[in-house]
Amino acid sequence: MKALLFDFDGTLLDTNELIIQTFMHVLEERFPGQYSPKDCINFIGPSLYETFEQLTPDEVEDMVEKYRLWNQTHHDELVTEFDGVVPTLEQLKEQGIRMAIVSTKRRDTIEKGLNLMGAKHLFEFWIGLDDVKNVKPHPEPVLLAIEKLGVEKEDVMMIGDNYHDIEAGKNAGVKSAGVAWSLKGEEFLMQYNPDYMLQHISDLLTIVKES
CATH class of the missing domain: 3.40.50.1000 (HAD superfamily/HAD-like)
Structure with missing residues (x-):
């Protein structure tokens, strides 16, 4: 090899905790009470565009931008x-x-x-x-x-x-x-x-x- x-x-x-918390932040704002941290595990892996095309097909760019902003802000404190x-x-x-x-x-x-x-x-x-x-x-x-x-x-x-x-x-x-x-x-x-x-x-x- x-x-x-x-x-x-x-x-x-x-980055699992960071990703889950970021998804919870943006989804709770958009869909209050509809998603749990366990649900967010399913979103780990695909690109953000793929995920939000399924969740919010009419707001993909906006949701990706919100995700990235919160993720970048909290990156260093939540990754290990x-x-x-x-x-x-x-x-x-x-x-x-x-x-x-x-x-x-x-x-x-x-x-x-x-x-x-x-x-x-x-x-x-x-x-x-x-x-x-x-x-x-x-x-x-x-x-x-x-x-x-x-x-x-x-x-x-x-x-x-x-x-x-x-x-x-x-x-x-x-x-x-x-x-x-x-x-x-x-x-x-x-x-x-x-x-x-x-x-x-x-x-x-x-x-x-x-x-």
């Missing part, structure tokens, strides 16, 4: 790092593994999280919502990352906490890995048959040696 593509939210940085992420990424980089991020977030928001983690230097680039026409599970963002890296598909793995990540990897013809710390749970992800299931981020150190 020569290259690893990572989802960001819920995979490298624990998953155990062992930065040390593991540093070891992978030392071993010559090439790494990039493939997310459905905007690039500036990804960068905000990377700066908070002190991990920006570990990735060659990050692909966000604003870089593609089609987001995961469409293969476009993964294929774009492969093109930018200049590597063969058989040397690449897509890693994430949602089925969009696993399916995007499969659709692009690369290996895929789910993360057991996904808010949706390991059992949920296993339905999509990832090639690997990481119990801890450090599992990647073994996988790259054996593959």
Whole structure:
């Protein structure tokens, strides 16, 4: 394995509480009493546009803007790092593994999280919502990352906490890995048959040696 593509939210940085609270803020204002934090778990993974096209088809831009404003304001106070992420990424980089991020977030928001983690230097680039026409599970963002890296598909793995990540990897013809710390749970992800299931981020150190 020569290259690893990572989802960001819920995979490298624990943004689950931030996302849930942001959705609750904007939905409670628009639909008082109709949504619970548990309902909001279902909105983790798809792009904001996809979610609000289903919830408020006539107010998509307005709702996305409200979401982003509250999310940006409360970002740093509500996110936390998953155990062992930065040390593991540093070891992978030392071993010559090439790494990039493939997310459905905007690039500036990804960068905000990377700066908070002190991990920006570990990735060659990050692909966000604003870089593609089609987001995961469409293969476009993964294929774009492969093109930018200049590597063969058989040397690449897509890693994430949602089925969009696993399916995007499969659709692009690369290996895929789910993360057991996904808010949706390991059992949920296993339905999509990832090639690997990481119990801890450090599992990647073994996988790259054996593959």
